[in-house]
Amino acid sequence: MYFPWLTIIVVLPISAGSSIFFLPRRGNKNKVVRWYTICICLLELLLTTYAFCYHFQLDDPLIQLEEAYKWINTFDFHWRPGIDGLSVGPILLTGFITTLATLAARPVTRDSRLFHFLMLAMYSGQIGSFSSRDLLLFFLMWELELIPVYLLVSIWGGKKRLYSATKFILYTAGGSIFLLMGVPGMGLYGSNEPTLNFETLANQSYPLGLEIIFYFGFLIAYAVKSPIIPLHTWLPDTHGEAHYSTCMLLAGILLKMGAYGLVRINMELLPHAHSIFSPWLMIVGAIQIIYAASTSFGQRNLKKRIAYSSVSHMGFTLIGIGSITDTGINGAILQIISHGFIGAALFFLAGTSYDRIRLVYLDEMGGIAIPMPKIFTMFSSFSMASLALPGMSGFVAESVVFFGIITSPKYLLMPKILITFVMAIGMILTPIYSLSMSRRMFYGYKLFNVPNSYFFDSGPRELFVSVCILLPVIGIGIYPDFVLSLSIDRIEAILSIYFHK
16 A cells, blocks of 8 residues: 655654644643654654554665655656665654754753744754655755754854854855755756656766766765865854754754765766765865864863864765775765764763753863763763774774775775775874863862852753663664665665666
8 A cells, every 4th residue: 555654754743843833821831842842753753663664675775665746847846755775774863863852952941832843844854855856855855954953053052152053054055055056957957858856867977077067066065064174164163052952953963964965966866976076085084084083172162072073973974985885885874873873962961961060161170970970971981982982883883984995996005095094093083082071071170169069960861861872872883784784785776876877
């Protein structure tokens, strides 16, 4: 029986979110709104899991659950969602992190209706972009993110929130212009009838010069979102000011959309240009790992330090995608999922620590481990996961990317050795900034000098959210096939088209 699973999964959060404004106002409205939003997120997550478990064949590399409804006749624009092994992981990650971020948003009391509606609107946009099979639909879903994030940062952010929100919108909207120019360009080129269907575009061939222009335009849009240096400077500011539940969505999902687009559109639809750009992707990825790790070490602000660590970790994704081997690209997908969990957890714990001690600069902290042992334990666990401790997901992802480069037939031995050497230095720098962050926060005696200080440790809500994220981090670290089995067939199929096109 045919059933529009994906349309329901994409439309449910934003349509159910719209009815938040009609909820009864009597009593503690914040509580009603919060529980309503959490129920929608849980329902969505259960629906997605059910659809993927019972209606998705793992061993089939083709697009599944595809739907196509005519939308705008003149431009052959369809509502066309569809998924394959590449999009299942990011969609489940989106559901998981958004549900936990909604649970984490409990301290938000001002305009809580609007806050929760914006979170649900982001949820729809993110799932929509991961499941789009039409280029214009992908662009619309990509844009659906901008206004919610802008409002979430500018209304519920810190002291410099307006500056950070404006910087975010200027960067991301500026990047989207290149995406907007590339979408109709690809749709209109070389065919009597314009088409934006991924399947048709994958079989389309372009002159090399034009393909490079398309590729570069899309790359700028993804470089802002991912972020790739030098277009990354909005990220530390936005993370530094945003409320931690917004940070969880930004670090856990938003940054992954750029890397996903790089594989889904640039690699799948523009393979010749990808072949030319891939050495540059690897060089930029290697520079990014070192640069962001060293910059992170110099940050006084706790959230900015974690933000730069995110930029550094996304360098591994770039290198994996640039390696053009199934091992490397699977490693990149694994890094996307792994960092989605770890980044979200670190921002969550940084935010809950700030709620308690009201300090954000590392040199003012110290000695938190004694009054707050549970937060200390969780923070240390995720710091270890971030620095790629064996047995955690970060270690597996980075190792698979390593193997991907070493086995890549595209590159000569010397460049491969150089890139691996730089990655190794990056993996040495990560423990330095990660452990120094823990040392400054948790050890020493500084906090006991604060007069009348009383700190309460992590409550059940914080423990629940942290443990929920820690379980998949350890699970993927011990059994990475759990994620790799999803994407491996699809990536082999993309690479076989890639080498034969």
